[in-house]
Amino acid sequence: MTNVLIAFYSRSGTIESLAAAAAEGARSEGAEVRLRRVRELVSDEVMTRVPGWHETAQRMNAAYEAPSAEDAVWADAVILGTPTRFGCVSSELKSWIDSLGGLWAAGKLVGKVGSVLSSTASLHGGNEATILSLWPPLAHLGFIIVPTGYADPAMTKAGTPYGATAAVGQSPRPITEDERAAARWQGCRVTRVATALRG
Numbered sequence: 030m031t032n033v034l035i036a037f038y039s040r041s042g043t044i045e046s047l048a049a050a051a052a053e054g055a056r057s058e059g060a061e062v063r064l065r066r067v068r069e070l071v072s073d074e075v076m077t078r079v080p081g082w083h084e085t086a087q088r089m090n091a092a093y094e095a096p097s098a099e100d101a102v103w104a105d106a107v108i109l110g111t112p113t114r115f116g117c118v119s120s121e122l123k124s125w126i127d128s129l130g131g132l133w134a135a136g137k138l139v140g141k142v143g144s145v146l147s148s149t150a151s152l153h154g155g156n157e158a159t160i161l162s163l164w165p166p167l168a169h170l171g172f173i174i175v176p177t178g179y180a181d182p183a184m185t186k187a188g189t190p191y192g193a194t195a196a197v198g199q200s201p202r203p204i205t206e207d208e209r210a211a212a213r214w215q216g217c218r219v220t221r222v223a224t225a226l227r228g
């Protein structure tokens with residue numbers, strides 16, 4: 030059995046939906062999946078400034094545990110999901126990655142598969158830059174980075190060759206079937222590569 034950890038941050042549910050689709054793809058290839066949501070770093074004052082943020086975060090926190098270092102060790106593959114923050118990874122997800130220094134020192138993540146999915150509000154708001162901003166930490170930790178490529182027909186309709194994405198506007202719309210299919214493909218491909226590496 031191939032173990033896939035999907036560790037994500039999401040504030041209004043877009044990344045949660047992409048993560049769920051990636052989980053579906055991974056499970057369709059026989060993986061056991063752990064879906065985990067990293068917790069808030071910003072204050073309650075910030076979280077209550079935009080209608081829906083606080084309530085959505087509470088709902089997700091009831092549905093998903095926070096990721097742990099043990100989850101990362103358990104996983105054969107890790108898919109990271111983050112909303113774009115000023116063209117870059119969210120501090121919430123990065124903070125969890127930065128908590129893995131002990132595993133880095135012990136070489137515990139070396140040889141695992143790593144992959145990234147992302148979302149933005151604007152069409153050209155930085156999805157590719159955000160995905161690429163996570164490739165250096167994945168490399169430092171010893172992951173083998175697996176992009177989506179154009180290795181499935183789904184990738185000609187949505188997402189990027191680096192990872193699945195959605196650009197959902199300022200009042201986030203639900204993800205489309207094409208965006209869902211790209212994320213599903215990412216889960217499939219990551220699982221196939223991780224399974225092959227397990228031998």
Ligand SMILES: Cc1cc2nc3c(=O)[nH]c(=O)nc-3n(C[C@H](O)[C@H](O)[C@H](O)COP(=O)(O)O)c2cc1C
Pocket residue numbers: 038039040041042043044045111112113114115116117147148149150151152153154155197201
């Ligand atoms: C502090 C902050 C910075 C953001 N920066 C960007 C950005 O650089 N480009 C963009 O298109 N959207 C930006 N957004 C919008 C989010 O990326 C968007 O709401 C998110 O991808 C939706 O995902 P979620 O529903 O999973 O939270 C930003 C939002 C916040 C709160």
